[in-house]
Amino acid sequence: MAIHSLELPATLSSLTTLENFVRQAMEPAVPSPDVFRDIRLVLEELLVNIVFYAYPGEGGKVRVECSLDPGGKLCIRLRDWGIPFNPLEYPPPRLEGDMAEREIGGLGIHLVKQLAHEIRYFRQEDSNVLTVCFQL
Amino acid sequence: MAIHSLELPATLSSLTTLENFVRQAMEPAVPSPDVFRDIRLVLEELLVNIVFYAYPGEGGKVRVECSLDPGGKLCIRLRDWGIPFNPLEYPPPRLEGDMAEREIGGLGIHLVKQLAHEIRYFRQEDSNVLTVCFQL
Amino acid sequence: MPLTVTSMEKQPGVFVVSPYGSLDTNTHTVLERKIDFLAREGAAKVITLDMGGVDYISSMGVRVVLKTKKELSRRGGALVMMNLKPQIKRVFEIINALPTLQIFSSLQELDDYLTEMQRQVVHG
Amino acid sequence: MPLTVTSMEKQPGVFVVSPYGSLDTNTHTVLERKIDFLAREGAAKVITLDMGGVDYISSMGVRVVLKTKKELSRRGGALVMMNLKPQIKRVFEIINALPTLQIFSSLQELDDYLTEMQRQVVHG
Numbered sequence: 001m002a003i004h005s006l007e008l009p010a011t012l013s014s015l016t017t018l019e020n021f022v023r024q025a026m027e028p029a030v031p032s033p034d035v036f037r038d039i040r041l042v043l044e045e046l047l048v049n050i051v052f053y054a055y056p057g058e059g060g061k062v063r064v065e066c067s068l069d070p071g072g073k074l075c076i077r078l079r080d081w082g083i084p085f086n087p088l089e090y091p092p093p094r095l096e097g098d099m100a101e102r103e104i105g106g107l108g109i110h111l112v113k114q115l116a117h118e119i120r121y122f123r124q125e126d127s128n129v130l131t132v133c134f135q136l
Numbered sequence: 137m138a139i140h141s142l143e144l145p146a147t148l149s150s151l152t153t154l155e156n157f158v159r160q161a162m163e164p165a166v167p168s169p170d171v172f173r174d175i176r177l178v179l180e181e182l183l184v185n186i187v188f189y190a191y192p193g194e195g196g197k198v199r200v201e202c203s204l205d206p207g208g209k210l211c212i213r214l215r216d217w218g219i220p221f222n223p224l225e226y227p228p229p230r231l232e233g234d235m236a237e238r239e240i241g242g243l244g245i246h247l248v249k250q251l252a253h254e255i256r257y258f259r260q261e262d263s264n265v266l267t268v269c270f271q272l
Numbered sequence: 273m274p275l276t277v278t279s280m281e282k283q284p285g286v287f288v289v290s291p292y293g294s295l296d297t298n299t300h301t302v303l304e305r306k307i308d309f310l311a312r313e314g315a316a317k318v319i320t321l322d323m324g325g326v327d328y329i330s331s332m333g334v335r336v337v338l339k340t341k342k343e344l345s346r347r348g349g350a351l352v353m354m355n356l357k358p359q360i361k362r363v364f365e366i367i368n369a370l371p372t373l374q375i376f377s378s379l380q381e382l383d384d385y386l387t388e389m390q391r392q393v394v395h396g
Numbered sequence: 397m398p399l400t401v402t403s404m405e406k407q408p409g410v411f412v413v414s415p416y417g418s419l420d421t422n423t424h425t426v427l428e429r430k431i432d433f434l435a436r437e438g439a440a441k442v443i444t445l446d447m448g449g450v451d452y453i454s455s456m457g458v459r460v461v462l463k464t465k466k467e468l469s470r471r472g473g474a475l476v477m478m479n480l481k482p483q484i485k486r487v488f489e490i491i492n493a494l495p496t497l498q499i500f501s502s503l504q505e506l507d508d509y510l511t512e513m514q515r516q517v518v519h520g
Protein backbone atom coordinates (compact mmCIF):
# COMPACT_ATOMS: atom_id res chain seq x y z
CA MET A 1 0.00 0.00 0.00
CA ALA A 2 1.71 3.14 -1.24
CA ILE A 3 1.72 6.14 1.03
CA HIS A 4 2.13 9.55 -0.53
CA SER A 5 3.03 12.50 1.62
CA LEU A 6 3.51 16.20 1.27
CA GLU A 7 4.16 19.21 3.47
CA LEU A 8 2.52 22.53 2.73
CA PRO A 9 2.44 25.99 4.26
CA ALA A 10 -0.86 26.65 6.01
CA THR A 11 -2.05 29.25 3.51
CA LEU A 12 -5.02 29.54 1.20
CA SER A 13 -2.85 29.07 -1.85
CA SER A 14 -2.00 25.54 -0.70
CA LEU A 15 -5.56 24.47 -1.44
CA THR A 16 -4.99 23.80 -5.12
CA THR A 17 -1.75 21.93 -4.44
CA LEU A 18 -3.51 19.77 -1.85
CA GLU A 19 -6.35 18.93 -4.21
CA ASN A 20 -4.02 17.98 -7.02
CA PHE A 21 -1.88 15.90 -4.69
CA VAL A 22 -4.85 13.87 -3.44
CA ARG A 23 -6.16 13.45 -6.97
CA GLN A 24 -2.85 11.90 -7.99
CA ALA A 25 -2.58 9.76 -4.88
CA MET A 26 -5.91 8.16 -5.74
CA GLU A 27 -4.67 6.80 -9.04
CA PRO A 28 -5.32 4.34 -10.56
CA ALA A 29 -8.63 4.35 -8.71
CA VAL A 30 -11.27 6.54 -10.31
CA PRO A 31 -13.87 7.65 -7.81
CA SER A 32 -17.31 8.67 -9.00
CA PRO A 33 -17.69 12.42 -9.53
CA ASP A 34 -19.92 12.51 -6.42
CA VAL A 35 -17.33 10.91 -4.15
CA PHE A 36 -14.61 13.03 -5.65
CA ARG A 37 -16.59 16.18 -4.92
CA ASP A 38 -17.15 15.08 -1.34
CA ILE A 39 -13.42 14.45 -0.89
CA ARG A 40 -12.61 17.84 -2.33
CA LEU A 41 -15.13 19.54 -0.07
CA VAL A 42 -13.83 17.81 3.07
CA LEU A 43 -10.24 18.73 2.17
CA GLU A 44 -11.16 22.35 1.53
CA GLU A 45 -13.03 22.73 4.81
CA LEU A 46 -10.24 21.12 6.80
CA LEU A 47 -7.37 22.99 5.18
CA VAL A 48 -9.14 26.32 5.34
CA ASN A 49 -9.84 25.78 9.04
CA ILE A 50 -6.17 25.08 9.67
CA VAL A 51 -5.31 28.29 7.84
CA PHE A 52 -7.93 30.32 9.75
CA TYR A 53 -7.71 28.83 13.20
CA ALA A 54 -4.88 26.40 13.93
CA TYR A 55 -2.09 28.93 14.13
CA PRO A 56 -3.28 32.05 15.91
CA GLY A 57 0.40 32.97 16.09
CA GLU A 58 2.70 33.35 13.11
CA GLY A 59 1.29 30.75 10.75
CA GLY A 60 2.58 27.23 10.24
CA LYS A 61 2.40 24.14 8.08
CA VAL A 62 0.26 21.11 7.28
CA ARG A 63 1.44 17.62 6.51
CA VAL A 64 -0.71 15.42 4.28
CA GLU A 65 -0.51 11.67 3.89
CA CYS A 66 -2.67 9.68 1.53
CA SER A 67 -3.08 5.95 1.37
CA LEU A 68 -5.32 3.79 -0.76
CA ASP A 69 -5.91 0.20 0.33
CA PRO A 70 -6.65 -2.65 -2.08
CA GLY A 71 -10.31 -2.53 -1.07
CA GLY A 72 -10.56 0.99 -2.49
CA LYS A 73 -10.55 2.84 0.81
CA LEU A 74 -8.77 6.17 0.58
CA CYS A 75 -7.50 7.67 3.83
CA ILE A 76 -6.16 11.20 4.05
CA ARG A 77 -4.31 12.23 7.16
CA LEU A 78 -3.80 15.90 7.90
CA ARG A 79 -1.37 16.93 10.59
CA ASP A 80 -0.87 20.42 11.95
CA TRP A 81 1.18 21.76 14.84
CA GLY A 82 -1.42 24.28 15.90
CA ILE A 83 -3.52 24.66 19.02
CA PRO A 84 -5.16 21.42 20.20
CA PHE A 85 -8.47 21.03 18.39
CA ASN A 86 -10.63 17.94 18.10
CA PRO A 87 -13.37 18.57 15.55
CA LEU A 88 -15.21 15.43 16.67
CA GLU A 89 -15.90 17.12 19.98
CA TYR A 90 -16.98 20.38 18.41
CA PRO A 91 -20.72 20.80 19.05
CA PRO A 92 -22.99 20.73 16.00
CA PRO A 93 -24.20 24.16 14.87
CA ARG A 94 -27.75 25.25 15.66
CA LEU A 95 -29.50 24.13 12.54
CA GLU A 96 -33.09 25.06 13.29
CA GLY A 97 -34.70 28.36 12.48
CA ASP A 98 -33.92 30.95 9.86
CA MET A 99 -30.28 30.67 8.85
CA ALA A 100 -30.17 34.20 7.57
CA GLU A 101 -31.18 35.53 10.98
CA ARG A 102 -28.28 34.16 12.97
CA GLU A 103 -24.55 34.57 12.80
CA ILE A 104 -23.14 32.30 10.13
CA GLY A 105 -20.67 29.79 11.54
CA GLY A 106 -19.90 26.20 12.38
CA LEU A 107 -20.88 24.95 8.93
CA GLY A 108 -17.48 23.61 7.85
CA ILE A 109 -17.02 20.96 10.53
CA HIS A 110 -20.62 19.89 10.23
CA LEU A 111 -20.14 19.29 6.51
CA VAL A 112 -16.95 17.30 7.15
CA LYS A 113 -18.71 15.08 9.68
CA GLN A 114 -21.58 14.41 7.33
CA LEU A 115 -19.51 13.73 4.23
CA ALA A 116 -16.46 11.76 5.38
CA HIS A 117 -17.12 8.03 5.63
CA GLU A 118 -14.79 7.75 8.63
CA ILE A 119 -13.06 10.33 10.84
CA ARG A 120 -10.43 9.80 13.51
CA TYR A 121 -8.66 12.37 15.60
CA PHE A 122 -5.76 12.18 17.96
CA ARG A 123 -3.36 14.62 19.51
CA GLN A 124 0.22 13.44 19.11
CA GLU A 125 2.80 15.35 21.07
CA ASP A 126 2.38 18.89 19.79
CA SER A 127 0.34 18.06 16.71
CA ASN A 128 -3.27 17.44 15.71
CA VAL A 129 -3.70 14.37 13.52
CA LEU A 130 -6.99 14.11 11.71
CA THR A 131 -7.72 11.19 9.42
CA VAL A 132 -10.66 11.13 7.03
CA CYS A 133 -11.45 8.08 4.91
CA PHE A 134 -13.64 7.52 1.90
CA GLN A 135 -14.73 4.34 0.19
CA LEU A 136 -14.06 5.10 -3.47
CA MET B 137 14.44 45.23 -26.91
CA ALA B 138 13.03 41.87 -25.88
CA ILE B 139 9.28 41.49 -25.69
CA HIS B 140 7.88 38.81 -23.45
CA SER B 141 4.29 37.75 -23.83
CA LEU B 142 1.82 35.46 -22.15
CA GLU B 143 -1.85 34.58 -22.37
CA LEU B 144 -3.85 33.86 -19.24
CA PRO B 145 -7.42 33.01 -18.36
CA ALA B 146 -9.21 35.97 -16.77
CA THR B 147 -9.46 34.38 -13.32
CA LEU B 148 -8.20 35.31 -9.88
CA SER B 149 -5.71 32.47 -9.89
CA SER B 150 -3.87 34.09 -12.83
CA LEU B 151 -2.71 36.85 -10.51
CA THR B 152 0.33 34.99 -9.18
CA THR B 153 1.34 33.85 -12.67
CA LEU B 154 1.09 37.41 -13.94
CA GLU B 155 3.22 38.78 -11.13
CA ASN B 156 5.92 36.15 -11.62
CA PHE B 157 5.92 36.72 -15.35
CA VAL B 158 6.44 40.45 -15.02
CA ARG B 159 9.11 39.94 -12.38
CA GLN B 160 11.05 37.75 -14.81
CA ALA B 161 10.51 40.07 -17.76
CA MET B 162 12.17 42.87 -15.80
CA GLU B 163 15.45 41.03 -15.48
CA PRO B 164 18.25 41.94 -15.39
CA ALA B 165 16.88 45.28 -14.15
CA VAL B 166 16.29 45.40 -10.42
CA PRO B 167 13.68 47.98 -9.49
CA SER B 168 13.63 49.43 -6.00
CA PRO B 169 11.23 47.66 -3.64
CA ASP B 170 8.98 50.73 -3.81
CA VAL B 171 8.69 50.70 -7.59
CA PHE B 172 8.25 46.96 -7.57
CA ARG B 173 5.37 47.26 -5.11
CA ASP B 174 3.72 49.91 -7.26
CA ILE B 175 4.01 47.69 -10.32
CA ARG B 176 2.53 44.79 -8.44
CA LEU B 177 -0.34 46.91 -7.18
CA VAL B 178 -1.16 48.28 -10.62
CA LEU B 179 -1.10 44.78 -12.11
CA GLU B 180 -3.34 43.42 -9.38
CA GLU B 181 -5.92 46.18 -9.75
CA LEU B 182 -5.99 45.86 -13.53
CA LEU B 183 -6.17 42.07 -13.68
CA VAL B 184 -8.78 41.86 -10.95
CA ASN B 185 -10.92 44.41 -12.79
CA ILE B 186 -10.71 42.37 -15.96
CA VAL B 187 -11.81 39.32 -13.97
CA PHE B 188 -14.67 41.19 -12.29
CA TYR B 189 -15.91 43.40 -15.06
CA ALA B 190 -14.53 42.83 -18.55
CA TYR B 191 -16.43 39.67 -19.33
CA PRO B 192 -19.97 39.92 -18.00
CA GLY B 193 -20.64 36.86 -20.15
CA GLU B 194 -18.83 33.58 -19.89
CA GLY B 195 -15.36 34.69 -18.87
CA GLY B 196 -12.39 35.20 -21.17
CA LYS B 197 -8.68 35.76 -21.34
CA VAL B 198 -5.97 38.39 -20.92
CA ARG B 199 -2.86 38.83 -22.98
CA VAL B 200 0.20 40.39 -21.35
CA GLU B 201 3.24 41.85 -23.09
CA CYS B 202 6.23 43.26 -21.29
CA SER B 203 9.04 45.26 -22.73
CA LEU B 204 12.00 46.91 -21.07
CA ASP B 205 13.85 49.59 -23.00
CA PRO B 206 17.58 50.35 -22.56
CA GLY B 207 16.67 53.47 -20.56
CA GLY B 208 15.04 51.26 -17.91
CA LYS B 209 11.45 51.97 -18.85
CA LEU B 210 9.23 48.95 -18.31
CA CYS B 211 5.97 48.85 -20.23
CA ILE B 212 3.27 46.31 -19.56
CA ARG B 213 0.47 45.94 -22.03
CA LEU B 214 -2.71 44.17 -21.03
CA ARG B 215 -5.22 43.18 -23.66
CA ASP B 216 -8.69 41.80 -23.08
CA TRP B 217 -11.55 41.03 -25.41
CA GLY B 218 -14.20 42.25 -23.01
CA ILE B 219 -16.67 45.12 -23.12
CA PRO B 220 -15.15 48.44 -24.24
CA PHE B 221 -13.75 50.18 -21.19
CA ASN B 222 -11.36 53.10 -21.07
CA PRO B 223 -10.18 53.59 -17.48
CA LEU B 224 -8.71 56.98 -18.37
CA GLU B 225 -12.22 58.26 -18.92
CA TYR B 226 -13.56 56.75 -15.74
CA PRO B 227 -14.42 59.60 -13.36
CA PRO B 228 -12.38 59.81 -10.16
CA PRO B 229 -14.17 58.51 -7.07
CA ARG B 230 -15.62 60.96 -4.58
CA LEU B 231 -12.75 61.29 -2.18
CA GLU B 232 -14.05 63.84 0.30
CA GLY B 233 -15.97 63.05 3.42
CA ASP B 234 -16.08 60.00 5.61
CA MET B 235 -15.06 56.97 3.53
CA ALA B 236 -16.78 54.58 5.88
CA GLU B 237 -20.09 56.31 5.32
CA ARG B 238 -20.34 55.83 1.61
CA GLU B 239 -20.39 52.81 -0.66
CA ILE B 240 -16.87 51.58 -1.22
CA GLY B 241 -15.91 51.65 -4.89
CA GLY B 242 -13.82 53.20 -7.60
CA LEU B 243 -10.58 52.86 -5.65
CA GLY B 244 -8.77 50.49 -8.00
CA ILE B 245 -8.65 52.70 -11.07
CA HIS B 246 -7.76 55.72 -8.99
CA LEU B 247 -4.78 53.85 -7.55
CA VAL B 248 -3.65 52.78 -11.02
CA LYS B 249 -3.80 56.36 -12.30
CA GLN B 250 -1.80 57.67 -9.37
CA LEU B 251 0.87 54.97 -9.40
CA ALA B 252 1.62 54.22 -13.05
CA HIS B 253 4.17 56.62 -14.54
CA GLU B 254 2.41 56.48 -17.91
CA ILE B 255 -0.92 55.06 -19.07
CA ARG B 256 -2.26 54.65 -22.58
CA TYR B 257 -5.51 53.13 -23.71
CA PHE B 258 -6.88 52.24 -27.08
CA ARG B 259 -9.64 50.03 -28.38
CA GLN B 260 -8.38 47.78 -31.16
CA GLU B 261 -11.05 45.90 -33.07
CA ASP B 262 -12.79 43.91 -30.37
CA SER B 263 -10.14 44.32 -27.67
CA ASN B 264 -9.13 46.79 -24.97
CA VAL B 265 -5.42 47.55 -24.95
CA LEU B 266 -4.09 49.20 -21.85
CA THR B 267 -0.41 50.03 -21.49
CA VAL B 268 1.15 51.07 -18.21
CA CYS B 269 4.81 52.09 -17.98
CA PHE B 270 7.19 52.52 -15.08
CA GLN B 271 10.64 54.02 -14.94
CA LEU B 272 12.61 51.40 -12.99
CA MET C 273 -12.12 25.46 -11.51
CA PRO C 274 -12.60 29.20 -11.74
CA LEU C 275 -15.84 31.07 -11.30
CA THR C 276 -17.44 33.46 -13.76
CA VAL C 277 -20.62 35.35 -13.02
CA THR C 278 -23.13 36.81 -15.44
CA SER C 279 -26.11 38.95 -14.56
CA MET C 280 -29.27 40.22 -16.16
CA GLU C 281 -31.68 42.92 -15.03
CA LYS C 282 -35.24 41.61 -15.28
CA GLN C 283 -36.95 44.67 -13.89
CA PRO C 284 -35.48 47.74 -12.21
CA GLY C 285 -33.67 46.48 -9.11
CA VAL C 286 -34.48 42.86 -9.90
CA PHE C 287 -31.56 40.77 -11.12
CA VAL C 288 -30.85 37.22 -12.14
CA VAL C 289 -27.25 36.41 -11.21
CA SER C 290 -25.72 33.28 -12.71
CA PRO C 291 -22.45 32.00 -11.26
CA TYR C 292 -20.71 29.41 -13.40
CA GLY C 293 -18.03 27.05 -12.08
CA SER C 294 -16.83 26.42 -8.53
CA LEU C 295 -18.05 28.56 -5.65
CA ASP C 296 -15.26 28.05 -3.12
CA THR C 297 -12.67 29.73 -0.90
CA ASN C 298 -10.52 30.81 -3.81
CA THR C 299 -13.32 32.03 -6.07
CA HIS C 300 -16.14 33.32 -3.84
CA THR C 301 -14.79 36.88 -4.12
CA VAL C 302 -15.90 37.00 -7.76
CA LEU C 303 -19.55 36.43 -6.80
CA GLU C 304 -19.31 38.67 -3.76
CA ARG C 305 -17.94 41.55 -5.82
CA LYS C 306 -20.52 41.08 -8.55
CA ILE C 307 -23.30 41.31 -5.97
CA ASP C 308 -21.67 44.39 -4.37
CA PHE C 309 -21.52 45.94 -7.81
CA LEU C 310 -25.21 45.27 -8.53
CA ALA C 311 -26.18 46.64 -5.13
CA ARG C 312 -24.16 49.80 -5.75
CA GLU C 313 -24.67 50.51 -9.44
CA GLY C 314 -27.95 48.70 -10.06
CA ALA C 315 -29.67 49.36 -6.73
CA ALA C 316 -30.34 45.62 -6.59
CA LYS C 317 -33.19 44.75 -4.25
CA VAL C 318 -34.13 41.28 -5.39
CA ILE C 319 -31.55 38.79 -6.60
CA THR C 320 -32.31 35.40 -8.08
CA LEU C 321 -29.26 33.18 -7.99
CA ASP C 322 -29.47 30.87 -10.94
CA MET C 323 -27.23 28.05 -9.72
CA GLY C 324 -27.56 25.93 -12.85
CA GLY C 325 -23.89 26.40 -13.73
CA VAL C 326 -22.47 25.71 -10.28
CA ASP C 327 -21.16 22.20 -9.77
CA TYR C 328 -19.21 22.67 -6.55
CA ILE C 329 -19.85 24.76 -3.47
CA SER C 330 -17.99 24.90 -0.15
CA SER C 331 -18.93 26.58 3.12
CA MET C 332 -17.32 29.78 1.85
CA GLY C 333 -19.75 29.80 -1.08
CA VAL C 334 -22.64 29.13 1.30
CA ARG C 335 -21.52 32.10 3.41
CA VAL C 336 -21.75 34.45 0.43
CA VAL C 337 -25.28 33.24 -0.31
CA LEU C 338 -26.43 33.59 3.32
CA LYS C 339 -24.74 36.95 3.82
CA THR C 340 -26.32 38.31 0.66
CA LYS C 341 -29.70 37.09 1.80
CA LYS C 342 -29.20 38.81 5.16
CA GLU C 343 -28.11 42.07 3.57
CA LEU C 344 -30.93 42.15 1.01
CA SER C 345 -33.53 41.33 3.68
CA ARG C 346 -32.22 44.16 5.79
CA ARG C 347 -32.90 46.51 2.89
CA GLY C 348 -36.38 45.16 2.32
CA GLY C 349 -35.35 43.01 -0.63
CA ALA C 350 -34.87 39.28 -1.07
CA LEU C 351 -32.61 36.55 -2.36
CA VAL C 352 -34.04 33.46 -3.99
CA MET C 353 -32.41 30.56 -5.80
CA MET C 354 -33.19 28.30 -8.71
CA ASN C 355 -31.80 25.35 -10.69
CA LEU C 356 -29.69 23.79 -7.94
CA LYS C 357 -27.90 20.68 -9.12
CA PRO C 358 -28.40 17.69 -6.80
CA GLN C 359 -24.90 18.00 -5.32
CA ILE C 360 -25.41 21.68 -4.50
CA LYS C 361 -28.83 21.06 -3.02
CA ARG C 362 -27.26 18.37 -0.85
CA VAL C 363 -24.77 20.83 0.69
CA PHE C 364 -27.55 23.28 1.57
CA GLU C 365 -29.58 20.34 2.89
CA ILE C 366 -26.83 19.13 5.23
CA ILE C 367 -26.64 22.51 6.90
CA ASN C 368 -30.42 22.79 6.86
CA ALA C 369 -30.41 26.03 4.88
CA LEU C 370 -33.13 25.01 2.44
CA PRO C 371 -36.03 26.13 4.66
CA THR C 372 -34.41 29.59 4.80
CA LEU C 373 -33.77 29.87 1.10
CA GLN C 374 -36.58 30.14 -1.33
CA ILE C 375 -35.92 27.70 -4.12
CA PHE C 376 -37.87 27.89 -7.32
CA SER C 377 -38.25 24.96 -9.62
CA SER C 378 -39.65 26.70 -12.68
CA LEU C 379 -39.25 30.03 -14.40
CA GLN C 380 -43.02 30.54 -14.22
CA GLU C 381 -43.00 30.10 -10.46
CA LEU C 382 -40.10 32.55 -10.21
CA ASP C 383 -41.78 35.10 -12.45
CA ASP C 384 -44.98 35.01 -10.40
CA TYR C 385 -42.89 35.54 -7.27
CA LEU C 386 -40.94 38.44 -8.82
CA THR C 387 -44.12 40.14 -9.99
CA GLU C 388 -45.49 39.94 -6.46
CA MET C 389 -42.17 41.15 -4.98
CA GLN C 390 -42.02 44.06 -7.42
CA ARG C 391 -45.54 45.08 -6.46
CA GLN C 392 -44.50 45.12 -2.81
CA VAL C 393 -41.27 47.02 -3.43
CA VAL C 394 -43.07 49.66 -5.47
CA HIS C 395 -46.04 50.02 -3.15
CA GLY C 396 -44.31 49.28 0.16
CA MET D 397 3.24 36.36 0.01
CA PRO D 398 0.61 34.80 2.24
CA LEU D 399 -1.18 36.49 5.11
CA THR D 400 -1.32 35.33 8.71
CA VAL D 401 -3.31 37.12 11.37
CA THR D 402 -2.83 37.10 15.12
CA SER D 403 -5.09 38.68 17.68
CA MET D 404 -5.04 39.64 21.33
CA GLU D 405 -7.87 40.65 23.63
CA LYS D 406 -6.85 43.76 25.56
CA GLN D 407 -10.10 44.21 27.44
CA PRO D 408 -13.44 42.49 26.99
CA GLY D 409 -14.56 43.23 23.43
CA VAL D 410 -11.41 45.21 22.67
CA PHE D 411 -8.94 43.47 20.35
CA VAL D 412 -5.63 44.16 18.72
CA VAL D 413 -5.55 42.35 15.38
CA SER D 414 -2.18 42.00 13.65
CA PRO D 415 -2.10 40.93 10.02
CA TYR D 416 1.30 39.86 8.77
CA GLY D 417 2.23 39.66 5.08
CA SER D 418 0.32 40.80 2.00
CA LEU D 419 -3.25 42.04 2.25
CA ASP D 420 -4.51 41.46 -1.28
CA THR D 421 -7.16 39.82 -3.45
CA ASN D 422 -5.89 36.32 -2.77
CA THR D 423 -5.36 36.71 0.98
CA HIS D 424 -7.90 39.22 2.28
CA THR D 425 -10.29 36.40 3.22
CA VAL D 426 -7.95 35.41 6.05
CA LEU D 427 -8.29 38.81 7.72
CA GLU D 428 -11.99 39.03 6.95
CA ARG D 429 -12.67 35.66 8.56
CA LYS D 430 -10.55 36.46 11.61
CA ILE D 431 -12.56 39.62 12.16
CA ASP D 432 -15.87 37.73 11.65
CA PHE D 433 -14.66 35.22 14.21
CA LEU D 434 -13.80 37.90 16.79
CA ALA D 435 -17.13 39.61 16.22
CA ARG D 436 -18.97 36.31 16.72
CA GLU D 437 -17.01 34.57 19.46
CA GLY D 438 -15.36 37.52 21.16
CA ALA D 439 -18.16 40.07 20.80
CA ALA D 440 -15.54 42.43 19.38
CA LYS D 441 -16.59 46.06 19.58
CA VAL D 442 -13.30 47.86 19.18
CA ILE D 443 -10.57 46.58 16.89
CA THR D 444 -7.10 48.06 16.58
CA LEU D 445 -5.44 46.93 13.39
CA ASP D 446 -1.72 46.79 14.06
CA MET D 447 -0.43 47.07 10.50
CA GLY D 448 3.25 46.83 11.44
CA GLY D 449 3.61 43.48 9.67
CA VAL D 450 1.83 44.42 6.45
CA ASP D 451 4.11 45.39 3.59
CA TYR D 452 1.64 45.28 0.71
CA ILE D 453 -2.00 46.22 0.44
CA SER D 454 -4.30 46.39 -2.59
CA SER D 455 -7.78 47.86 -2.95
CA MET D 456 -9.22 44.54 -1.79
CA GLY D 457 -7.33 44.89 1.49
CA VAL D 458 -8.54 48.47 1.80
CA ARG D 459 -12.11 47.25 1.31
CA VAL D 460 -11.83 44.86 4.25
CA VAL D 461 -10.56 47.68 6.47
CA LEU D 462 -13.31 50.09 5.40
CA LYS D 463 -16.06 47.47 5.60
CA THR D 464 -14.97 46.46 9.08
CA LYS D 465 -14.98 50.08 10.15
CA LYS D 466 -18.49 50.51 8.79
CA GLU D 467 -19.77 47.36 10.49
CA LEU D 468 -18.18 48.17 13.86
CA SER D 469 -19.47 51.75 13.77
CA ARG D 470 -22.96 50.45 13.07
CA ARG D 471 -22.72 48.41 16.27
CA GLY D 472 -21.46 51.36 18.29
CA GLY D 473 -17.85 50.21 18.19
CA ALA D 474 -14.81 51.43 16.31
CA LEU D 475 -11.85 50.46 14.17
CA VAL D 476 -8.51 52.22 14.55
CA MET D 477 -5.10 51.55 13.04
CA MET D 478 -1.49 51.81 14.10
CA ASN D 479 2.05 51.25 12.83
CA LEU D 480 1.41 51.78 9.13
CA LYS D 481 4.56 51.38 7.05
CA PRO D 482 5.15 54.30 4.67
CA GLN D 483 4.04 52.28 1.62
CA ILE D 484 0.79 51.29 3.31
CA LYS D 485 0.10 54.80 4.49
CA ARG D 486 0.66 55.98 0.94
CA VAL D 487 -2.11 53.73 -0.44
CA PHE D 488 -4.59 55.02 2.14
CA GLU D 489 -3.40 58.54 1.38
CA ILE D 490 -4.01 58.23 -2.36
CA ILE D 491 -7.61 57.27 -1.79
CA ASN D 492 -7.93 59.88 0.93
CA ALA D 493 -8.96 57.38 3.58
CA LEU D 494 -6.65 58.70 6.28
CA PRO D 495 -9.08 61.34 7.56
CA THR D 496 -11.65 58.57 8.07
CA LEU D 497 -9.32 56.17 9.81
CA GLN D 498 -7.98 56.96 13.20
CA ILE D 499 -4.27 56.31 13.11
CA PHE D 500 -2.28 56.12 16.32
CA SER D 501 1.40 56.71 16.43
CA SER D 502 2.16 55.44 19.91
CA LEU D 503 0.90 52.72 22.20
CA GLN D 504 0.25 55.31 24.90
CA GLU D 505 -1.98 57.31 22.61
CA LEU D 506 -3.84 54.13 21.66
CA ASP D 507 -4.24 53.06 25.29
CA ASP D 508 -5.71 56.42 26.27
CA TYR D 509 -8.14 56.13 23.39
CA LEU D 510 -9.13 52.57 24.31
CA THR D 511 -9.70 53.51 27.94
CA GLU D 512 -12.02 56.28 26.82
CA MET D 513 -13.78 53.97 24.31
CA GLN D 514 -14.23 51.29 26.95
CA ARG D 515 -15.76 53.81 29.33
CA GLN D 516 -18.26 54.79 26.64
CA VAL D 517 -19.11 51.21 25.68
CA VAL D 518 -19.70 50.24 29.31
CA HIS D 519 -21.66 53.34 30.25
CA GLY D 520 -23.30 54.07 26.90
Ligand SMILES: Nc1ncnc2c1ncn2[C@@H]1O[C@H](COP(=O)(O)OP(=O)(O)O)[C@@H](O)[C@H]1O
Binds near residue numbers: 085
Ligand atom coordinates in the same frame (compact mmCIF):
# COMPACT_ATOMS: atom_id res chain seq x y z
N1 LIG E 1 -8.09 23.46 12.81
C1 LIG E 1 -8.68 24.15 13.80
N2 LIG E 1 -7.96 24.57 14.87
C2 LIG E 1 -8.55 25.25 15.86
N3 LIG E 1 -9.86 25.60 15.89
C3 LIG E 1 -10.63 25.23 14.86
C4 LIG E 1 -10.09 24.49 13.76
N4 LIG E 1 -11.10 24.26 12.89
C5 LIG E 1 -12.21 24.82 13.42
N5 LIG E 1 -11.94 25.41 14.61
C6 LIG E 1 -12.94 26.07 15.48
O1 LIG E 1 -14.18 25.50 15.19
C7 LIG E 1 -15.14 26.50 14.80
C8 LIG E 1 -16.12 25.95 13.78
O2 LIG E 1 -15.47 25.76 12.54
P1 LIG E 1 -16.32 25.59 11.22
O3 LIG E 1 -17.34 24.52 11.45
O4 LIG E 1 -15.40 25.36 10.08
O5 LIG E 1 -17.13 26.95 11.02
P2 LIG E 1 -16.66 28.48 10.99
O6 LIG E 1 -15.29 28.52 10.38
O7 LIG E 1 -17.66 29.16 10.11
O8 LIG E 1 -16.70 28.96 12.40
C9 LIG E 1 -14.32 27.66 14.33
O9 LIG E 1 -15.00 28.88 14.48
C10 LIG E 1 -13.09 27.56 15.22
O10 LIG E 1 -13.35 28.18 16.46
Ligand SMILES: Nc1ncnc2c1ncn2[C@@H]1O[C@H](COP(=O)(O)OP(=O)(O)O)[C@@H](O)[C@H]1O
Binds near residue numbers: 186
Ligand atom coordinates in the same frame (compact mmCIF):
# COMPACT_ATOMS: atom_id res chain seq x y z
N1 LIG F 1 -11.71 46.03 -17.18
C1 LIG F 1 -12.92 46.62 -16.98
N2 LIG F 1 -13.93 46.42 -17.87
C2 LIG F 1 -15.12 46.99 -17.69
N3 LIG F 1 -15.43 47.79 -16.65
C3 LIG F 1 -14.50 48.05 -15.74
C4 LIG F 1 -13.19 47.47 -15.85
N4 LIG F 1 -12.46 47.91 -14.79
C5 LIG F 1 -13.27 48.69 -14.06
N5 LIG F 1 -14.50 48.79 -14.61
C6 LIG F 1 -15.61 49.63 -14.10
O1 LIG F 1 -15.03 50.70 -13.37
C7 LIG F 1 -15.53 50.73 -12.04
C8 LIG F 1 -14.46 51.21 -11.06
O2 LIG F 1 -13.45 50.23 -10.91
P1 LIG F 1 -12.46 50.31 -9.68
O3 LIG F 1 -11.88 51.67 -9.64
O4 LIG F 1 -11.49 49.19 -9.78
O5 LIG F 1 -13.35 50.15 -8.36
P2 LIG F 1 -14.42 49.06 -7.93
O6 LIG F 1 -14.01 47.76 -8.50
O7 LIG F 1 -14.36 49.06 -6.45
O8 LIG F 1 -15.75 49.54 -8.45
C9 LIG F 1 -16.02 49.34 -11.77
O9 LIG F 1 -17.04 49.33 -10.80
C10 LIG F 1 -16.53 48.91 -13.14
O10 LIG F 1 -17.82 49.41 -13.35
